[in-house]
Amino acid sequence: MPEVLFPLDSSKPFTDQEKIGHNRWHPDIPPVATIKPGTTFRADCREWFDGAINNDDSADDIRDAPLNKVHALAGPFAVEGAEPGDLLIVDIVDLGPIPQEEGSLAGQGWGYTGIFAQNNGGGFLTEQFPDAYKAVWDFQGSECTSRHIPHVKFTGIHHPGLMGTAPSAELLKKWNKREGDLIATDPHRVPALALPPEPDGAILGSLSGAEFDRVASEAARTAPPRENGGNQDIKNLTKGSRVFYPVFVPGGHLSVGDLHFSQGDGEITFCGAIEMGGYIDLHVDIIKGGMEKYGVSENAIFMPGRGGPVYSEWLAFSGTSVTLEGEQRYLDSQLAYQRAILHAIDYLTKFGYTPEQAYLLLGAAPIEGRFSGVVDIPNSCATVYLPTEIFDFDIRPGADGPTQIDPGMGAPRSANPNL
Template identity: 80%
Template sequence: MPEHLFSLDSSKAFKDQEKLGHNRWHPEIPPVATVKRGDSFRVDCREWFDGAIHNDDSAQDILDAPLLTVHTLSGPFAVEGAKPGDLLVVDILDVGPIPQEDSGPLAGQGWGYTGIFAKNNGGSFLTEQFPDAYKAVWDFRGQVATSRHVPGVAFEGIIHPGLMGTAPSAELLAKWNKREGDLIATDPQRVPPLALPPEADHAILGGLPRDQWERVGSEAGRTAPPRENGGNQDIKNLSKGTRIFYPVYVDGANFSVGDLHFSQGDGEITFCGGIEMGGFIDLSIDVIPGGMETYGVTENAIFMPGRVEPQFSEWLAFSGTSVTLEGEQRYLDSHLSYQRACLHAIDYLTKFGYAPEQAYLLLGAAPIEGRLSGVVDIPNSCSTVYLPTAMFDFDIRPSAAGPVQIDPGIGAPRAANG
């Protein structure tokens, strides 16, 4: 087994661990360890809410999810010899739930969860249609996920980290804060907000001296969005066997990882959309000196996806165009057209007996495929969403016999004050 560089005690909170990770981006957060080029190592990761979400039939924990605490990142790990302008080469050797623990109170101990966030606490991709908080708990059996909250489906997950990245330089961090602050200023009272500004409250900053936490926390980048350094990209295909090339902005690169998912659909459309879990990831690290300029990768990672994923061969696909629900035409709005494709899929699944929120949770958790199918035919962008038919216990294809009616079970829990 690779050297275990960052271990977590499941009986302790993230902030009480022997080695302290972080939940903000900042160049002053010191590395927890240094690795050499070519080294392989294991890292434990806590799920992004550090145990705040429970294996039960209530969504109150999703409604009250503490967004200021996320994400619980393991690291940073300095890479010997890495310099600004290099490309950091990260190979995912293995990734999975909390090893040797098939039951327990933490997500990753035999189970995980998907949540639809309330509009006033982060919202989701379809927040106007689904403004309330819902939850689905998924049980793991090997590589397969099933849920008492969304019955009639079983699928193999593409296990992956939702978040990996390198530390920003002071200059890059200032750029983030300026452009995101300018965006917030255009509509500062918007719900959900247009962006998340720096916030020292609940910041965890690794081995940085505690008397520096307030200053650094007040300027450190929140981990919610993807940015030039990688970050919270939520790409479901960053699975076992993947190689990623990250830009390096500081000496040592200071690489961090977290937010593991057992599975996810393209887009992570419920925001808490993958099957969230804690677990482990085995990595190997190398460096391409001067690689940012050599390959023109001056911002945003590029990657080679792994070849270990479910083998689905039959799909039912839904399309959407850039026309609002009210019939207003928008110009080549691919975000809107993907929303419409997802809504069409949700509406279709309700014909079989699912509640809309059950169908929405399924699209966020299962390995659906989302595609930009047409972006040049004015005025309508066309986006599509592909559902693997094999994950259903019944035939979802249209037929003259009409849709089978399934038992929706207990349904997805909804928060009382959602």
């Protein structure tokens, strides 16, 4: 096993560990370790809410989830010799749930998917699903099932939802300026258009005192993907993947977290993956001057791994860029994907699932989302591919009509959705 450079004790909160990680982006957060190029190491990763979500049949914890505390990240890790302008090569050697542990932390044999309340995060379909719901998933090796969404079993595509390098001071200022300008266009929108720096709940490694206060007031939230990679939520960053990250500060300052047992393309419920804590083994190296050599100046590129489930039979749903009210939008691929997802949800309800069960399933299962037509004005076309093999009944259309299944207890809804 590689050396564990960021260990976590499951009995302690994230801020009481031997080494303290972080939940904001800033160039002045000190590294927890320095690694030589060519090194393979292990980092333990806490589930993104640090244990705030429970294995139970209530969604109140999703409704009340402390968004100012995410994401709980392992790192930063400095790579010896890395300088601005280089590319950091990061190989995902292995990852999985917390090894050989059962307990109350996500990753100890279970994980969860949540539909977030509109006034606390929202989601891809927040107007249609404004309240908080939750599904808990039990792990059996690489497969998972849920008491909240019965008749489904699938193999997870384990991956980190978030991995990236630290921004330079200049890049950080650019982020805060452009996101602040966006917020100013509609400052009272719910959910918000973006998340500005928030000192409350900030975790900044070993910083303290006045330096902590300064960095906390400037540091960027980890919610969106940006030029440094970050919270990209790419389900194909699996074991065997190689990622090339731009380096903006000396040492690169690589961080990782937000591990997922499985996810569909888009992580459509906001907490659409099956969230878990666990471990990840990474190998790092450097391409000197790689940003200019390859034109990778403001984005990460990657080579996906060859692992994960192989499904051969799919049922695909399409959508176009027309709103539910019948308003035509010009080549709006985001809207087209929303409509494709809504069509898939409507279809699954014909078999007995509730809309919320179907929505949660499409967030967690390894669906394939595709922009299928983006040139034929005025309608773009998006499609979502649902693997039929994950169901224990036939979901294909047939002359006898949809099989009626027992939806079980259903997905828990927050008892007080409007709080």
